[in-house]
Amino acid sequence: MDLTLTPKHRALRDEVDAFIAAHRDAAPRPGGGRKRPDRKALDWQALLLEHGYFARTIPREYGGFGAPHDVIELAIIADAFSRAGISPGIHNQGISMLVPTLLEVGTEEQKRRWIGPTIRGEVIWCQGYSEPGSGSDLAAAQTRAAVEDGHFVINGQKIWTSSAHFADMMFLLCRTEPDKSKHAGLSYLLLPMNTPGIEVRPLRTMTGRAEFNETFFTDVRVPVDQIVMGRGDGWHVANVTLKYERMLLGDPNKLQQRLEAIRRMMEQPGADGARLLDRAEWRDRLLRLQGEVIAARNHNMRLLTETAEGVDSGLGRFIVKYHGTMLGHRLASLALDVMGSTGLLYEPQGEVAEDDPATTWQIDYMYDIGLIIGGGSSNIQKNIIGERGLGLPREPKAAVPAGRN
Amino acid sequence: MRFGLTEDQGLFGRSLRGFLADRLPLDALRRLAEPGTGFDAELWRGLGELGLHGLLVPEEHGGAGLGMLDAALAAEALGYHAAPAPFAAALVMAVQAFRSAGDAEQQRQWLPRIAAGQARIGLGFAGLAGQTGRAALRLEGGRLSGALDGLMDGGDATHFLAYLPDGRAALIEAGAPGVTATLRRSVDRTRALVDLDLAGAAPVALLQSSNDPLAAARRVRDAGRVVLAADTLGAAQNMLDRAVAYxxxxxxxxxxxxxxxxxxxxxxxxxxxxxxxxxxxWYAAYAQDAVPEEAAMAASHAKAHLAEVGREVARLATEVHGGMGFTDLLGLHYQFKRITFDRQALGGPERCRHDAAVAQGWIAA
Incomplete structure (x- = not known):
């Protein structure tokens, strides 16, 4: 254990604090991953990239800052933005899931082409994974991609494609080798959303907003080189992406941001002039969650170190999504309770929705349930934790009733 | 720059666990836990040979000069095997007490004796850590009177270190005139509590060299909380491992x-x-030595959080074992009770979280 701040680290911390103090007015509200980044968010992103506060360790030739991997540096930066309640940059599926996937298994050409514009927030990606008939059983995907004169020709349907209505690109899991076994018949394709034959229909959720979509493919043609790894490698690539999705969904820095936001609310005097933070029953609720967030953050530091040292964290990594999404929902729950009846005001439509605290917390509180279900539901996570993490046996397969498959 | 254990620390934890696994198969644990004193001379000697007695004692005083993270790893191993051995108070808090508030002469005199396993110090912190029970000691004319309940590591102790409400600590010899020490067996038969009644007892040392005695006392409390959290971590990990195996x-x-x-x-x-x-x-332990501004908050939060998680794991792991988990036969209850003990000693989770709020300046003390 060596978390000593060297003079270089202390200088970085002072530098980030000074940066935030100087530029905080230029920052968009934290969050905002549910809409296309506006000019303010893009400018902020550019500023963060320029200073190396975003994509810090991504090589320069791919558009990153090219700094060597240093767990402490990343923690200092994340902590400074958390403490200040300032947006640490754009976090969307392209940046948090596709970019690390390409860094891990993409070709040199794919890295050079896609990583830069994606981390700048210019190219927005959506994820074509789930289908009406394959949710938790993702490898059962039936969307077909047949090869015809140098193209994949895609037919089928995806569901829960968040951001598809404003995305530029999709990473798609589809069946290219129908003769092969379930897991070996899949490929992972990259395609522009404006390709003819793609139809996006909004799917309104319990929040009253259309955060998700159904996406239909009718003879959608994609050049055969728009594939990550080879034909039949889709399940492997999809799991690389899922690994990063699960880390994103359990991100402890987001938890820390939420905790700080709630603490600030509890420090404000209420109508009776008293602060909730001064009342033991409210303070203890916040403190309980703070303890859990600290554990999640320390655990994340351990995982970052293990990653940097090439150690497979196994169990330590498998728990992150389940742990983080459940904790996130409990934080949102406390936020609603802190706001009380004024937190019931809800206007989820339009541009102002993301700027109104009551509406935003209500959306988070509901959307978190979507996050608990999506990206591999909590029960799927518990299967993974139990079977791959702890070595418990798989559930025996039950016979499928006649006429069902 | 790394968040993790060194190779030496990994090795230390494994060798200690190996030693305890060898020494404490269930029938042995059962035998050693029977008297409920939390002490066994042979096990104590063996732990000393592994360097546990002087783990935190500086090398100049005959110890290994290691840090709180090493102590936490030791506590985790002791908790894993529910070892009936003084540690949190006798080998961690007592050492930190001398180091933070003992003068040079007191350190020179006592630390080598702790490191040699000759001075086994039970320690009473009651009021300052939020333990329940009597905590009314007064020092008048160099004599100590009153009552202090719930001393840790007090079974077969050679000395008691009793904290006064002002943060100073008095070391008294067990069996000295005016000292009545009553051993109380706890639900955790691997660790006892001692109630002290003092009537004009003469301390052999008064630790008062800190210019802020209460702050020094809180650092001792925090060191104790970290090792109790680590103890729960070990005990809970043991229960989980056994539940998975079962x-x-x-x-x-x-x-x-x-x-x-x-x-x-x-x-x-x-x-x-x-x-x-x-x-x-790990972080809470490391912070005690290296991150003073976060040490208090990290210790109290770790203690509170492990208490909550420990309670859940204790119940769930027992449930996984079905009716067998509820029997005495499997011995799973030794870890269950270890977790029960750790939760209340040095303050329950509500008190610890309160202290964490104070440490962050959210509220006044």
């Missing part, structure tokens, strides 16, 4: 029960709660 071998309905999602999910829930605790304990 779920992998017990057959019902023609299937290994671990293949039932109901059982598998209990195990997954335990692992999900417990795994982040490891890094939390």
């Amino acid at each position: 779920a992998n071998e017990r057959v019902q309905f023609g299937r290994v029960i671990g293949s039932f999602q109901g059982v598998k999910y209990m195990c997954a829930d335990m692992a999900t709660m417990l795994e982040p605790c490891r890094a939390m304990v």
